[in-house]
Amino acid sequence: MEKFVTHTGLVAPLDRANVDTDAIIPKQFLKSIKRTGYGPNCFDEWRYLDVGQPGMDNSQRPLNRNFVLNEQRFQGATILIARQNFGCGSSREHAPWALQQNGFRVVIAPSFGDIFYNNSLNNGLLVIRLQDIEVDRLFADCAVFPGFQLTVDLEAQLVRAVDGSFAFSFDVAPSRKERLINGWDDISLTLGRSDAIRAFEAKHLSAQPWLV
């Protein structure tokens, strides 16, 4: 997993609640058996005017000029701000893959779908919950300041305006934070507890032998 320590980048606003993972990456792109190649199809149905299919040359497709992420000023954005319940719906990990491969390293929203939240952190895409009024502030600043940037400091658990005008703190589970900062492989960590797993398993399966 890619390490995450601090990151400063351009902010893009997606002012919608309940953005579901079907919208982040539509199902036809889930037929791929690879982990890569999802970036150009991130938000496909909003981003393009035609209906996307796997294998299309995305650079030739008609862009929806009314979709905010297509605006010139948000090109190169690495931090996405959104409204409540972002990433609800399907468990597809293709959603964080698509966001990352589209250039995002951070998503900030008041709340997230639980599965999406875990999937994102498992891939080093930092998902940050802020208070509603803090998110309101980010949307407001993003609207008025061209080239609006934020610094995300995972060590200090802060989202800061680059001019120092505000800093919002956020929560992250300490064990998660440690994994992200070090870029550790979750599976190796768990396998480090193999003896405990084996001991638990032996006891569990002998108490409930029908599970075998």
Added chain:
Amino acid sequence: MAGRTLYDKLFDSHVVHTESDGTALLYIDRHLVHEVTSPQAFEGLKLAGRKPWRKQSIVAMPDHNTPTTPGFTAILDPVSRAQVETLDANAKELGLTYYRIGDVRRGIVHVVGPEQGATLPGMTVVCGDSHTSTHGAFAALAFGIGTSEVEHVMATQCLPQKKSKSMLVRCDGRLATGVTAKDLVLAIIGVIGTAGGTGYALEFGGEAVRSLSMEGRMSMCNMAIEAGARAGMVAYDSVTENYVKGRPFSPNTPELWEAATNYWRTLISDVDAVFDRTVVIDASALIPQVTWGTSPEMVVSIEGRVPDPDKEKDATKREGIERALAYMGLTPNTLISEIKIDKVFIGSCTNSRIEDLRAAAAVVRGRRRADSVKLAMVVPGSGLVKAQAEQEGLDKIFVAAGFEWREPGCSMCLAMNDDRLEPGERCASTSNRNFEGRQGAGGRTHLVSPAMAAAAGLEGRFVDVRRLG
């Protein structure tokens, strides 16, 4: 000391280790696998030189991409075919329990797991699919996971998990005739909202839930995720016991059965258990529900109207309503019963079990699909459900009424195969998600119960199934 909730019991009995911040390493009993979210996990496992920790815990089948055309022999779409063939190959190489295309046991993973007894009370059940919450109906802790976690469970039989908060959804009274578990869960989502259950494990209780069949309880737990909750569950009782008995994976000797049921009977929330939140619903007052928008919480009763955004004070919500109305092609204040439909879909892991098909067949028996309805399709949840329905003659009832009878799979629930809505088409669907584009780009989905979907197919618009006579 306060009593423990069912969720406490299920979670605590699977903890292998707890970290200082409270993150637990949870042991997983059953891992269900399908073709869409597994290829990258199998690949990751292989690249790291790892093997499944306990391969007997895995039950795999293709469902999302499979055609539903009667008697199909091949998947024509080469990309879908490659994905199914990848699962064929992985299952073969690792020697997994696998229901391939052509096996009568194959179907939607959340229908097949319980049907085979692969889902048992007291288990932890995971699958790379958000509707894994379905299996919680068996007093199991079941939740959807992403592909990295699929690989994690394969490699270690465990998952690091934070314990959720607990919410009791107590459904008082009994559902009236013609009102189903689907209506109940849609109404619940309407009350708590699609994010209302985020961070919680839901337990559905109360008289209305106790008096539901396992099929009905599965429909409810299935949609816990649409309320934002990763897991939904129902306490163990004699209904659970009768369903589980005699299934292929169930305890199969008298001694094992006795030991198992003695344990399973403890899988209820203690009377003095404390929940972080309790929501009470008067189930007896409910009438059939229909969603009007692009989120399952956008729901009203069949007697209701499409909402008017001008009456909403919250700006984000108002914009959400306006956007949904534009997408759905609906005018504020329209009566739900005036909305005309183009297609009907009866199926999905929410409503494709035998009881669902019986309910729909009872409505269409001796009647005809409206001429204005272009397609009404019935997609059983598994090969065994299909066989059972055919034995009862339900297929003939559907076909005589102009409804198509298909092969099992996810089908138009998410339209990864050829079954889909065209842009602008409106569908009465028994599935679980009315998101934009879910059933096909530009398609418009209204979520309803099987009986309500069948009735809409007959009338060409939404009608109160209780008035059909």
